[in-house]
Amino acid sequence: MRRKVIAGNWKMNMLPDEAINFIQELTPLVKDTENEVILCVPYTDLFYALLNAQDTNIKIGAQNMHFAESGAYTGEISGKMLKVIGVEYVIIGHSERRQYFAETDETVNKKVKSAFENGLKPIVCVGETLEEKEQGKTINIITTQTRLALDGLSKEQVKNTIIAYEPVWAIGTGKTATAEDANDSIKEIRKEIAKIYGNDVAQCVIIQYGGSVKSSNARELFTKSDIDGGLVGGASLKTEEFSKIVNF
Numbered sequence: 001m002r003r004k005v006i007a008g009n010w011k012m013n014m015l016p017d018e019a020i021n022f023i024q025e026l027t028p029l030v031k032d033t034e035n036e037v038i039l040c041v042p043y044t045d046l047f048y049a050l051l052n053a054q055d056t057n058i059k060i061g062a063q064n065m066h067f068a069e070s071g072a073y074t075g076e077i078s079g080k081m082l083k084v085i086g087v088e089y090v091i092i093g094h095s096e097r098r099q100y101f102a103e104t105d106e107t108v109n110k111k112v113k114s115a116f117e118n119g120l121k122p123i124v125c126v127g128e129t130l131e132e133k134e135q136g137k138t139i140n141i142i143t144t145q146t147r148l149a150l151d152g153l154s155k156e157q158v159k160n161t162i163i164a165y166e167p168v169w170a171i172g173t174g175k176t177a178t179a180e181d182a183n184d185s186i187k188e189i190r191k192e193i194a195k196i197y198g199n200d201v202a203q204c205v206i207i208q209y210g211g212s213v214k215s216s217n218a219r220e221l222f223t224k225s226d227i228d229g230g231l232v233g234g235a236s237l238k239t240e241e242f243s244k245i246v247n248f
């Protein structure tokens, strides 16, 4: 049985004092869950978040990293820098980074490899745009993005990768994929992984759904056969709402 993993993606929100308050309020609300709880916070909140999440079941992640270990990359943060302060997870290839910051399947793959080299667990985002969906390209896009992101990884690394299937048209729009459609797309991603790395590996990979997840739709989505939890944007900014999603 795969575990359910619920990750919040705060994006460019929350100042340190807000992050501290959030974690202190969230802690008692999620302490009894069997699900894994992750908060992916801005770099400037990481240190505060890590201190306040100590001795709780809340894990802390970053939202991006550079693939190089160090060097002349002004403004960037490496996987090693994240690891040494105690970060466990890192989101890689979110559609906003693909769209606004020229992230490509190639840089996503380099970052995933670098994450593993530095002992971080990547949460890799894949998903089709509205245009691609309307052209009937969903499966082709998401399986290709998955294959390229995982290229060159060992079976053990693939098993430890979290994939977030996030239809781009569902992110921040209030439009959610139906639970059936999301489950079908995730099955296709799992099938693709099985083709390359074998079914035993594919059955271990956590594949989340993301895109306008809220407390009112979390249960329906997360109880589907292949949806192993969610990557939650807007609804992860309110403690009560996020705790309800965690405890779906």
Ligand code: PGA
Binding pocket: 009, 166, 170, 171, 172, 173, 174, 210, 211, 212, 213, 231, 232, 233, 234, 235
């Ligand atoms: P949303 O964002 O929940 O606000 O749609 C999800 C995401 O971008 O990860």
